[in-house]
Amino acid sequence: xxxxxxxxxxxxxxxxxxxxxxxxxxxxxxxxxxxxxxxxxxxxxxxxxxxxxxxxxxxxxxxxxxxxxxxxxxxxxxxxxxxxxxxxxxxxxxxxxxxxxxxxxxxxxxxxxxxxxxxxxxxxxxxxxxxxxxxxxxxxxxxxxxxxxxxxxxxxxxxxxxxxxxxxxxxxxxxxxxxxxxxxxxxxxxxxxxxxxxxxxxxxxxxxxxxxxxxxxxxxxxxxxxxxxxxxxxxxxxxxxxxxxxxxxxxxxxxxxxxxxxxxxxxxxxxxxxxxxxxxxxxxxxxxxxxxxxxxxxxxxxxxxxxxxxxxxxxxxxxxxxxxxxxxxxxxxxxxxxxxxxxxxxxxxxxxxxxxx
Amino acid sequence: xxxxxxxxxxxxxxxxxxxxxxxxxxxxxxxxxxxxxxxxxxxxxxxxxxxxxxxxxxxxxxxxxxxxxxxxxxxxxxxxxxxxxxxxxxxxxxxxxxxxxxxxxxxxxxxxxxxxxxxxxxxxxxxxxxxxxxxxxxxxxxxxxxxxxxxxxxxxxxxxxxxxxxxxxxxxxxxxxxxxxxxxxxxxxxxxxxxxxxxxxxxxxxxxxxxxxxxxxxxxxxxxxxxxxxxxxxxxxxxxxxxxxxxxxxxxxxxxxxxxxxxxxxxxxxxxxxxxxxxxxxxxxxxxxxxxxxxxxxxxxxxxxxxxxxxxxxxxxxxxxxxxxxxxxxxxxxxxxxxxxxxxxxxxxxxxxx
Numbered sequence: 001x002x003x004x005x006x007x008x009x010x011x012x013x014x015x016x017x018x019x020x021x022x023x024x025x026x027x028x029x030x031x032x033x034x035x036x037x038x039x040x041x042x043x044x045x046x047x048x049x050x051x052x053x054x055x056x057x058x059x060x061x062x063x064x065x066x067x068x069x070x071x072x073x074x075x076x077x078x079x080x081x082x083x084x085x086x087x088x089x090x091x092x093x094x095x096x097x098x099x100x101x102x103x104x105x106x107x108x109x110x111x112x113x114x115x116x117x118x119x120x121x122x123x124x125x126x127x128x129x130x131x132x133x134x135x136x137x138x139x140x141x142x143x144x145x146x147x148x149x150x151x152x153x154x155x156x157x158x159x160x161x162x163x164x165x166x167x168x169x170x171x172x173x174x175x176x177x178x179x180x181x182x183x184x185x186x187x188x189x190x191x192x193x194x195x196x197x198x199x200x201x202x203x204x205x206x207x208x209x210x211x212x213x214x215x216x217x218x219x220x221x222x223x224x225x226x227x228x229x230x231x232x233x234x235x236x237x238x239x240x241x242x243x244x245x246x247x248x249x250x251x252x253x254x255x256x257x258x259x260x261x262x263x264x265x266x267x268x269x270x271x272x273x274x275x276x277x278x279x280x281x282x283x284x285x286x287x288x289x290x291x292x293x294x295x296x297x298x299x300x301x302x303x304x305x306x307x308x309x310x311x312x313x314x315x316x317x318x319x320x321x322x323x324x325x326x327x328x329x330x331x332x333x334x335x336x337x338x339x340x341x342x343x344x345x346x347x348x349x350x351x352x353x354x355x356x357x
Numbered sequence: 358x359x360x361x362x363x364x365x366x367x368x369x370x371x372x373x374x375x376x377x378x379x380x381x382x383x384x385x386x387x388x389x390x391x392x393x394x395x396x397x398x399x400x401x402x403x404x405x406x407x408x409x410x411x412x413x414x415x416x417x418x419x420x421x422x423x424x425x426x427x428x429x430x431x432x433x434x435x436x437x438x439x440x441x442x443x444x445x446x447x448x449x450x451x452x453x454x455x456x457x458x459x460x461x462x463x464x465x466x467x468x469x470x471x472x473x474x475x476x477x478x479x480x481x482x483x484x485x486x487x488x489x490x491x492x493x494x495x496x497x498x499x500x501x502x503x504x505x506x507x508x509x510x511x512x513x514x515x516x517x518x519x520x521x522x523x524x525x526x527x528x529x530x531x532x533x534x535x536x537x538x539x540x541x542x543x544x545x546x547x548x549x550x551x552x553x554x555x556x557x558x559x560x561x562x563x564x565x566x567x568x569x570x571x572x573x574x575x576x577x578x579x580x581x582x583x584x585x586x587x588x589x590x591x592x593x594x595x596x597x598x599x600x601x602x603x604x605x606x607x608x609x610x611x612x613x614x615x616x617x618x619x620x621x622x623x624x625x626x627x628x629x630x631x632x633x634x635x636x637x638x639x640x641x642x643x644x645x646x647x648x649x650x651x652x653x654x655x656x657x658x659x660x661x662x663x664x665x666x667x668x669x670x671x672x673x674x675x676x677x678x679x680x681x682x683x684x685x686x687x688x689x690x691x692x693x694x695x696x697x698x699x700x701x702x703x704x705x706x707x708x709x710x711x
Contacts, residue, residue, distance in 0.1 A: 112640065116640060
């Protein structure tokens, strides 16, 4: 059996490669070159740098497995970076990692796995894959703090049957301990936090990529009262409380972003509350919607899943009705449906729903 | 090479016995290489740290010495192209000449790009990716009387073509040891007597001040041996390696869809530059690597990823097709008997992907 292991140069995928080798697979290590500067070379700062690829290469050499860097720059630019910029221009808050997983990692790279004659695709994601009589299941990672099941919600039965996530079965300290015991050079490497194609300054990046959303504008209330000014709508996300640049007595939150007029609308916590959201591009891990439409829904990477009911709407769109009104999620983020530890599916938040309108 | 890494490990710039013997070894190597390149005098050979080093000296050194610009082709090795861009940043005019769809430079186009401010024209003897042989002699002829010096990077061509000052008509010729089975990290630049060059590497003034730095004695001795062997073997190389390459291509064409670059014109016998329509070169190279066949595509960047080839781009090949080209290189270690096996193996992999 042959395994294609996606190695980022981090400790998780290094350990994933080592465990896959230990499990008896013939391992091929690859790093995806996704983003280049104007010189056509990989970035030297931030994440997914030349140095990261070098770490991956050295780990592969240590494990004595072949290693290659694959060029996915065109796919990544058109499927991830350009929509990311377009989303910001539309006042949304995209999650590029999800788009990358959907179109690059678990689509283009998945095809590549077949073309290279490999049987499985292994990544260092923290999540678990299980199989029973009903089929394949995607579960939260053992380490709740590191769980990445949210960004994997688009995986279906076909993908899960060929994907292995060995480090999802371990806590992060266990991963590091194992890496240390195997003397992997990435054992103590810090976790990456950045969006891989944004070098260092998120703000400056958006200003360049999305100049339209970097236009100065006004901070207003729902009734049009001007409270202040801002340097560009891309600096804001729905629900944001800090850095609004307005001084009023009670806490204010971003409740709406209007890119056409460059307005950022703020309101009270009460104004922020919504009853549900509309979710598009919905897919289910099982291939079909769950029998029970009562689920827990997570509306961003780091948020607690809260109970909700999902209802099918026209198109592959679903309505998510929260059990209790909650602060509005940001359109562009993903809504992921859970049953306990299990990922049922999810999609992209298009709009919020308010009972009164 | 070995004595110069051990008992004769002397700095040739010193004055004691071992230094003298090291110095002598370099000068003997210089004479042999000068002879191979048809130089009028051994001191027309400047030893460098490889082909890139020699190209930098030729292009930048000429531009500095003559205070002028560069005319070169779009299919040059980056050692020449980047040196030309550097000269451009110094404020001189840099003209990059296009090539035809076969990857050949037109001498007339080159000549018409030259003006009174052109310090140096650089066109390679044969392209390192496609193997397509360039009309350097024609170019040299047309440059006569223009005042521009003519450089040719013959690193790729030297093993199979009779590269000499007279054959190429060039004033400056780059060769590289590792391209002809010699050690890595050593090369030389032939500099026709009377052609002025400013140094690019500054220091202790070795190589008559044209290329400073302590000599790589063992490398230079190894290079001379490789040059001698290459020259002695050229005729046989062309027939044996050429036959191997031709048989490889013919057997492939019998089994799978394949386009051969430069098949109609003159190209190096060592090169099979092929496109398998519908097959990503990236996937193919990895599959072949797993089978023990080393092929290449374009150049690799810092990370090791394959870069889109600027040579194919210059030939007007669209990016999606360019991503399907691979290069197989043939040499002394590949004998005719294995051409069939290699073709069999490559065709087998291509069939599963096409």
